[in-house]
Amino acid sequence: MAARGQGQLQDFDFFVVVDFEATCVKDARIFPQEIIEFPAVLVDGATGRMESAFRRYVRPKHHPLLTQFCRELTGIRQEDVDGGVDLGEALWLHDDWLKEATAGAGNKRSVRLAVVTWGDWDCRTMLEFECRFKGIEKPSYFDQWINLRVPFQAAFGGGGRVNLQEAVRAAGLDWEGRLHCGLDDALNTARLLVAIMRRGVKITITGSLAPPLSAPILQQPQPHMSSYGGYSGTCLCYCGLANRGGVMQGKCFSGCANWGPAMGAQFGWSN
Ligand code: AMP
Ligand code: MG
Ligand code: MG
Numbered sequence: 001m002a003a004r005g006q007g008q009l010q011d012f013d014f015f016v017v018v019d020f021e022a023t024c025v026k027d028a029r030i031f032p033q034e035i036i037e038f039p040a041v042l043v044d045g046a047t048g049r050m051e052s053a054f055r056r057y058v059r060p061k062h063h064p065l066l067t068q069f070c071r072e073l074t075g076i077r078q079e080d081v082d083g084g085v086d087l088g089e090a091l092w093l094h095d096d097w098l099k100e101a102t103a104g105a106g107n108k109r110s111v112r113l114a115v116v117t118w119g120d121w122d123c124r125t126m127l128e129f130e131c132r133f134k135g136i137e138k139p140s141y142f143d144q145w146i147n148l149r150v151p152f153q154a155a156f157g158g159g160g161r162v163n164l165q166e167a168v169r170a171a172g173l174d175w176e177g178r179l180h181c182g183l184d185d186a187l188n189t190a191r192l193l194v195a196i197m198r199r200g201v202k203i204t205i206t207g208s209l210a211p212p213l214s215a216p217i218l219q220q221p222q223p224h225m226s227s228y229g230g231y232s233g234t235c236l237c238y239c240g241l242a243n244r245g246g247v248m249q250g251k252c253f254s255g256c257a258n259w260g261p262a263m264g265a266q267f268g269w270s271n
Contacts, residue, residue, distance in 0.1 A: 008200045010045040013105050014113040015146070015193060015203070016098060017041040019185035020122050021076060023060050026069040032133055034060035035126060036081050037074065037182035038090040041190040042101050045112075045203075048194040052101040055183045056093055057084035061134075075181045088136045095139055115145040118164045118189050120207050128209060144208040148193060155199040164189060171195040 021037035023030050039055040057080040060066075066078055085093065102111045117123060123145040131138045152167050165175050168188050173195060177184030197203065 008197060008202050010197065010203055012045040012112045012114045012203070014045055014051075014102055014111060015043040015116045015190075016113055016141070017043060017116045017186050017190040017193060018122055019117065019182050019189055020126050021074045021180065021182040021185075022126055023063050023066065024070045024073065025067050030063060032062050032130070033126065034058070034062060035087055035090075035130055036060055036066070036070075036076055036084070038087075038094060039183035039186045040094060040098070041183075041186045042098070043116075043190050043193055048197050050187075050190055050194075052097070053183065053187070054094055054097040054101075056090045057081050058087050058090050059084040061086070073180050075178050087130060087134065091136065091138050113141060114203070114205060115141055116148055116189065116193055116203075117145055118148050118167070118185070118192075120145075120147050124207060124209070143210065144205050146203055147206040148189060148196070150206045151196045151201045151203050152192065155196040155201045164192075168192050 018040050020035045022033050022035050035058050038058055041053045042051040044051055059081050066081060105111050115123060123142055127142055156170050158170060164185060165179055168175050171192055173191055176188060
């Protein structure tokens with residue numbers, strides 16, 4: 001049975017709002033990019049109440065020293081990541097937190113929850129890429145998500161591509177905290193989610209790692225490619241970046257610019 005949200009019956013008992021921060025450099029790509037902050041905010045699907053928050057800093061393995069640009073962008077200090085956990089542990093800790101925070105949800109055997117992010121990058125690209133690259137298993141609830149941009153447009157309109165801060169303000173809310181601090185981004189995304197729920201919009205899954213039935217069948221995995229194409233049939237290079245020029249007759253045929261033969265040894269399949 002659907003839960004009565006603020007203004008709309010929602011299909012989920014809880015929304016888990018996530019916003020990853022990752023290693024970065026100015027005006028260039030870093031490879032492999034790694035998650036350095038793993039925050040989540042739990043929102044009750046029936047009441048719109050923020051129930052609990054989670055955060056772990058994550059120690060990057062390949063580029064352990066954060067660039068000055070990254071520290072200034074995210075507000076994350078070198079000592080934060082030096083004292084952080086690895087991604088696998090962060091996923092376990094997050095899962096433990098989630099189980100405990102949702103344990104009081106009646107006497108249901110299973111809780112219906114959905115991950116919410118601003119955009120598709122967090123689940124489709126960043127987490128998926130890093131887990132594949134490092135051979136880390138992640139909970140299946142990260143394999144589908146709600147890109148809040150979609151219900152935001154339904155609730156507040158606006159044709160342009162607004163960023164999270166602009167969207168929060170367009171919803172009549174003040175921005176709280178520091179932009180690009182993962183936990184503050186997640187909290188503001190959660191506040192925006194609640195504002196959208198109050199507008200009477202039904203919040204539904206917008207993205208998934210599973211290709212739709214009509215998607216092209218991609219060829220057997222090559223060392224530099226991922227094994228699925230995403231909704232649009234777009235190839236993803238194993239570096240996690242969309243490889244738009246790489247689909248022909250339903251098959252991936254090339255890696256993206258990040259990949260070169262010399263990097264072959266860095267790639268491998270985790271499944
Ligand atoms: P966000 O959730 O918008 O704070 O961004 C997530 C991640 O994207 C950041 O932790 C960075 O790794 C990357 N990122 C965001 N903005 C920039 C930028 N202007 N230049 C380089 N990387 C960025
Ligand atoms: Mg983000
Ligand atoms: Mg952020």
